[in-house]
């Protein structure tokens with residue numbers, strides 16, 4: 001099963017439902033649809049509307065973050081995994097570099113991941129090195145630390161998806177070299193196997209400047225279980241092009 005996950009970040013109002021409708025229309029008619037799963041993460045303001053109207057076997061709705069405290073607490077402007085799950089939202093992105101740069105450290109992320117899993121949600125856990133770390137050849141070291149500080153053996157690995165998003169490739173138009181990305185994906189899977197002490201590891205996605213053009217290159221890397229798509233997911237045409245070109249003969 002491959003994943004195509006759209007992260008809208010701070011984009012979208014009620015009329016953006018049109019984008020979701022077009023994507024669902026495409027998936028419904030696509031002969032390849034049993035091979036993949038589409039997930040869209042709109043901002044909090046649209047979760048209730050979109051979850052009620054669009055959550056289906058053709059598309060799932062996802063939240064982009066939550067507070068590190070669960071249930072109810074005194075945190076102005078925040079929402080918890082429990083509150084998101086109550087809307088019927090199954091998926092939750094955690095550890096995105098946007099949020100790491102605004103204070104999401106490993107301690108908070110551990111709490112968030114645990115809260116999401118306790119609420120029986122599926123976590124899309126983002127990891128990735130920055131440009132300097134890459135230059136210093138510290139990518140594997142950083143990824144191993146990001147994974148092992150937060151993901152633990154006792155967690156339900158079936159409900160965890162890892163998204164490898166090199167920070168230097170997010171929104172820049174640059175993607176890693178094919179051999180590098182293949183090796184990094186293999187390294188992440190090996191690390192997850194060690195953490196969960198099992199042969200079955202979480203799916204590992206790639207994210208960073210994915211579009212309808214470079215997907216033809218990215219699809220050659222069979223170890224990648226899907227994609228986390230930012231910019232291109234705000235246009236139904238660009239998003240659908242990614243799926244189309246992934247499966248094109």
Ligand code: PEP
Nearest residue numbers: 170171207208209230231
């Ligand atoms: C993202 O922010 O998760 C992302 C992958 O963005 P983009 O596709 O625009 O690089």
